[in-house]
Amino acid sequence: MARYTNKEILKITFPVLVSLLMEQMIGLTDTIYLGHYGDGQTELGASALAGVFYMVIFMLGFGFSVGAQVLIARRNGEGRYREIGPIFMQGTLFLLLLAAVLFTLSQCFARDVFSWMIGTEAVRRAAGDYLEYRVYGFFFSFTALMFRAFYVGTTRTRILTANSVVMVLTNILLNYLLIYGKGGFPEMGIAGAAIASSVAEGVSVLFFAVYTYFRIDWRRYRLFRFRGFEPVQLRQILRVSVWIMLQEGMAFLSWFIFFVCIEHLGAAELAVTNMVRSISSVVFLFVNAFASTASSLVSNLIGSGEADAVMPLCRRMTGLCFCFVVPLAVLLALFPSEALGLYSDNAAQVARGVPSMWVMLSSFVVCVPAFVYQFCVSGTGNTRMTLAIVLAAIVFYVGYTVWLTFGLRADVAVCWTTDHLYYFVTFVLSYLYMRGGRWRMRRI
Helix, strand or coil: CCCCCHHHHHHHHHHHHHHHHHHHHHHHHHHHHHHCCCCCHHHHHHHHHHHHHHHHHHHHHHHHHHHHHHHHHHHHHHCCHHHHHHHHHHHHHHHHHHHHHHHHHHHHHHHHHHHHHCCCHHHHHHHHHHHHHHCCHHHHHHHHHHHHHHHHHCCCCHHHHHHHHHHHHHHHHHHHHHHHCCCCCCCCCHHHHHHHHHHHHHHHHHHHHHHHHHHCCHHHHCCCCCCCCCHHHHHHHHHHHHHHHHHHHHHHHHHHHHHHHHHCCCHHHHHHHHHHHHHHHHHHHHHHHHHHHHHHHHHHHHHCCCHHHHHHHHHHHHHHHHHHHHHHHHHHHHCHHHHHCCCCCCHHHHHHHHHHHHHHHHCHHHHHHHHHHHHHHHHCCCHHHHHHHHHHHHHHHHHHHHHHHHHCCCCHHHHCCHHHHHHHHHHHHHHHHHHHCHHHHCCC
């Protein structure tokens, strides 16, 4: 009999979902504010390209934290609680060093990359202005990732909700003050949105640290006991994490390529794509929440010797996720103009985005099982297999994207069918691996 009931799964997943929703609100509010600033089209396109570029780098840290989360969940399932703190501390040290390296590289070379890849001068300049300030967020967001890995891995997810609310409220307030120059602050436009997001992430880390110190029995886990650099512990984390880091970085790099290809179709197409992407991200956070929870629960089940409950859990996580995704997708499909209208006052631009939105929403039929099973593969500890699955999907995705945009010069709505192909390949390969059962023999 499965160890986790539907009620228990939802109890663990809901705070993760709310935290993801609140975090998504950062990008959502940035997009809404910038869509009504200046001509809207330039700012939307620039924030899309710079935002995805930021996410490519951010996902390296996220991938590392997922690997650390898998180890924390396994130790939690095994009852080896005192080994969780060293994982957390070494992971935090590594991510701060990684943030410093990525920050330096971004400041030195990001504008050169944009000059090479972005054809429109105004969009290229605005994207550089946004990223110049946004990269300061690496230090804060990477640290927050390790706190999140700790709380999800130990299934103590309730704090994620409160933390995310504080972060989002900070971002909304600072967006209003800095983009438009209110309350005595200078009008900074797109750069103000970047500063607001970075400061909000700093507030998030502070909230996590204070809460953990005063409300969690951190001595039980040996948290906040830094004993210097421990190569053996770090190598253990990296054996799991490095493949997820590559996987997540490559996945978002392919997304960045998608946006660059769309930019070559035109600035209007890029602005439409950013609006649709923002809505897609809201729906996807439900998928992300259930998939992340599935990964942690799979690792806990294997650690506690209940491997037989893993496949039934995967199926139930998929079904539960559909219960949330389908009603939301149907609602958005029925009122696409109203949803897109949040981002732009341009009626023609909104109308142009409706077909793309319908195509995007249809992709979640495949997206839900694809990501649940992919994260379950990660939860088994075989992150090298997850990387192989993602790389296979990326090859099809990028090839199809380039053919549609540069070969056929297809309509932007047709270009969104690339997601269907990516999710289909991911689902087939992930499901076949989990069904095969070789993961039962793996030890981490």
